[in-house]
Amino acid sequence: MIDTTSYLHFVDDALDGLAEILRELGDAHAGRRLDTPGANSPYAVVTHCLAVMEFWGGHVVHGRPSNRDRPAEFRASGEVAGLLDRLEQARRQLHEDFAAARLDQPPAAPPADPERDDAFRARTQGAVFLHVYEELAQHRGQLEVTRDVLLAHSEPR
Numbered sequence: 590m591i592d593t594t595s596y597l598h599f600v601d602d603a604l605d606g607l608a609e610i611l612r613e614l615g616d617a618h619a620g621r622r623l624d625t626p627g628a629n630s631p632y633a634v635v636t637h638c639l640a641v642m643e644f645w646g647g648h649v650v651h652g653r654p655s656n657r658d659r660p661a662e663f664r665a666s667g668e669v670a671g672l673l674d675r676l677e678q679a680r681r682q683l684h685e686d687f688a689a690a691r692l693d694q695p696p697a698a699p700p701a702d703p704e705r706d707d708a709f710r711a712r713t714q715g716a717v718f719l720h721v722y723e724e725l726a727q728h729r730g731q732l733e734v735t736r737d738v739l740l741a742h743s744e745p746r
Contacts, residue, residue, distance in 0.1 A: 593688055596718065600687075603725035604680050607635050610732045611669045611676075618739050620666045629663050631732050631739075635672055636665035639679040641724045646686040650714045652697030683721070690714045 611619050614631055622628040629637075640662050648655035692715030699711040710720040 590692060590715065596687060596722070597684055600683065600722055600725060601680065603722065603729045604676060606729045607638060607725070607732060608673055608676055610729075610736045611635060611673060614669070614736055614739065616669050618736075618743060619669050619672075621739055623735060623738055628735075630666070631735055632667065632669070632672060633663045633665045634728050634732055634735075635676065637662040638725055638728050639675055642679050642683045642721055645710075645717050645721050645724075646683050649696045649698050649700065649711055650690055650717050651686060687718055690718065692718070 610631060614621075619632045620630045622630045637659075640657055640659070643653075644655055644657045647653040648657070692713060694714055696711050696714050696717050711717055
């Protein structure tokens with residue numbers, strides 16, 4: 590079982606990485622998409638990450654109401670400064686949610702479809718939080734590559 594300090598260290602590192610990428614891209618590039626089918630903008634991906642944190646950590650683990658609109662997460666756009674503020678609010682909430690969790694216990698509101706892969710992710714509150722970190726880490730890597738490509742294509746050659 591992982592302790593609170595260790596878990597939040599890894600989560601914070603992933604969130605810091607996402608925030609740094611947004612700052613590097615700024616408003617000029619954070620809303621751009623790669624020229625490939627199905628690509629999402631960095632702004633949208635970070636919006637999705639914040640929704641993942643709230644849905645899984647808040648709704649699934651603690652039973653808070655959720656009106657999540659997953660497709661809308663990937664259409665999100667706006668200014669980086671506002672998204673960075675939301676990221677910090679979501680970080681504080683996740684810290685509280687993790688500290689209040691009983692990691693070996695089942696979550697309050699597991700996903701409804703037991704046949705989906707989500708059922709395994711929601712076996713315990715600890716597994717739910719592992720899934721949250723999984724999402725943050727994979728999307729950080731995605732955005733590191735996205736940032737590099739977006740900036741390479743925006744600089745004079």
